[in-house]
Amino acid sequence: MPFLLPVVMGVVLGTLARYFMLKVDYRQYPSYPHGVVTHLSLGFIAAVLGAVAVPALLEEEFAAVSFLALAAQQFREVRSSERELLFSLDKSELVQRGPDYIEGIARVFESRNYLVMITALIISTVTYSTGWVLGTIASILAVLVSNRLMSGRRIDDIAKVRPAKINIDGANVFVEDIHIMNLGGDETRKTVLKRGLGVILEPVNDNERDTLANTGQRMAIVHDAASQLGIYKDVDTPEFTPLVRRDTDTGRIALLILPIEMDMEFLIMAVKGVPVLESATRKPLKSKAGKMAED
Numbered sequence: 001m002p003f004l005l006p007v008v009m010g011v012v013l014g015t016l017a018r019y020f021m022l023k024v025d026y027r028q029y030p031s032y033p034h035g036v037v038t039h040l041s042l043g044f045i046a047a048v049l050g051a052v053a054v055p056a057l058l059e060e061e062f063a064a065v066s067f068l069a070l071a072a073q074q075f076r077e078v079r080s081s082e083r084e085l086l087f088s089l090d091k092s093e094l095v096q097r098g099p100d101y102i103e104g105i106a107r108v109f110e111s112r113n114y115l116v117m118i119t120a121l122i123i124s125t126v127t128y129s130t131g132w133v134l135g136t137i138a139s140i141l142a143v144l145v146s147n148r149l150m151s152g153r154r155i156d157d158i159a160k161v162r163p164a165k166i167n168i169d170g171a172n173v174f175v176e177d178i179h180i181m182n183l184g185g186d187e188t189r190k191t192v193l194k195r196g197l198g199v200i201l202e203p204v205n206d207n208e209r210d211t212l213a214n215t216g217q218r219m220a221i222v223h224d225a226a227s228q229l230g231i232y233k234d235v236d237t238p239e240f241t242p243l244v245r246r247d248t249d250t251g252r253i254a255l256l257i258l259p260i261e262m263d264m265e266f267l268i269m270a271v272k273g274v275p276v277l278e279s280a281t282r283k284p285l286k287s288k289a290g291k292m293a294e295d
Contacts, residue, residue, distance in 0.1 A: 003055040006128040006135070010051025011044070013139040014120030017146055018043025021112050039109065042078060046071065046113040050120030054128060071117070079110040094233060095226040095242060100216025100279045107278065115146045155201065155221065156272035158208035163264050164198040164254065175254035176200060178247050181239075188239050192258065195232055197267050201253040207283050209251035214280035218244040221255060221274050228270040230260025 022039055049071045083106040090096045097105075119142040127135030155161065167174040168189050171182045175198035183189050201221075203209040211217060222242040233240035242257035259267060 003058075003128065005132060006124040007051045007055060009127045009132065009135050009139070010120040010124030011047045013123050013136075013143075014047025014050055014116050015040065015044045017119045017139075017143045018047070018112065018116045020143055021115070021146060039112075042075075042113055043116045046075070046116040047120040050117035051124040053121055054125045068117075072114075075110050075113045078113065079106040082106040082109050093223070094231055094235070095223050096219065097223045098216050098219030100214070100277050101220040101223065103279060104275070104277045119143065119146055152278070153276040154272060155274045155276065158211060158276055159201040159203050159253070161199055161201050161268050161271050163268065164200040166193060166196050166198045166256065168193060173256065175245075175256050178245055178252065178254035180243050180245050180254065180256045183239060185239075191232075191240070192256075195258045195262060197257055197259060197262060197264055199255045199264075199268060199271055201255070201271070203251050203253075206251075207286075210282035210284055211276060211280050212251065212253045213246060214277070214282070217277050217280035218246075218253065220277055220280075221253075221271060222257065224274045225255065225257055225267060225270045226259070229257070229263070229267055232258035232260055 018040060022036060022043075049068055053068060083102060086097070086102040086105060087099075090098075090102060119139070122142050123135055123139045126138040164176045167176070168183075171184055171189075173180045173183055173189070173192060178200075183192065201212060203212050222244055226242055231240075231242065240258050242255065244253055244255050246253055255271065257267070
């Protein structure tokens, strides 16, 4: 059976590739172990489809290849199911992710199955053509490339993040000179001054200025910061909800948050590590009008 080794290597190493792409971090999604089992099972299916594609073509079993189209439809359903699940879970969050962040997560889970399929296809093809040694090397390279493709930009790539002082003028709360909100109660204002931390995000260029202006990106920033440092609020204290506001003159972004862990160094680290959402990315400098306007 000349195709046995290529198919087995494609399936096993393709599934392993999905395992290495599966990360359960501070966001606790996918949940362990049920979400992990679900995504590993889908990764196994994707690996099987990718591994058998070339043998099916060589054996002129064209009907088998048509299952790739069915798999693509199934993986699109993965995005829909993940989106619906995350929207349901988001309702119970003290600081919500927001629809843009949820859509980004759903797209990632769909695209990872395609990466597994392509990885298994490459491994199976190389193993059949050259042997298991080069097939193993191809698997390592394919996993590295897959992980590289799944790593996107972070806030640290598009903005300078620095600490900023919180100021209160009457009922108005500012982070440096950026107005955040109005607070009526004296005790509430004292709590904000005592426990609040502020940071300023300065975009590195006009492209990133428009990216930071996106409300979905700002929701992702406050959600990730609150997830990692905790949040000093409950369902009946909406005035302690972390907020991000924009200086419309310069494009700077100000974050005010009341974390459980009041450590500015870790807050800046958390903000720098927030992913840049695909749906929030803007490139006005790619257009002639945007470039001329910048000049």
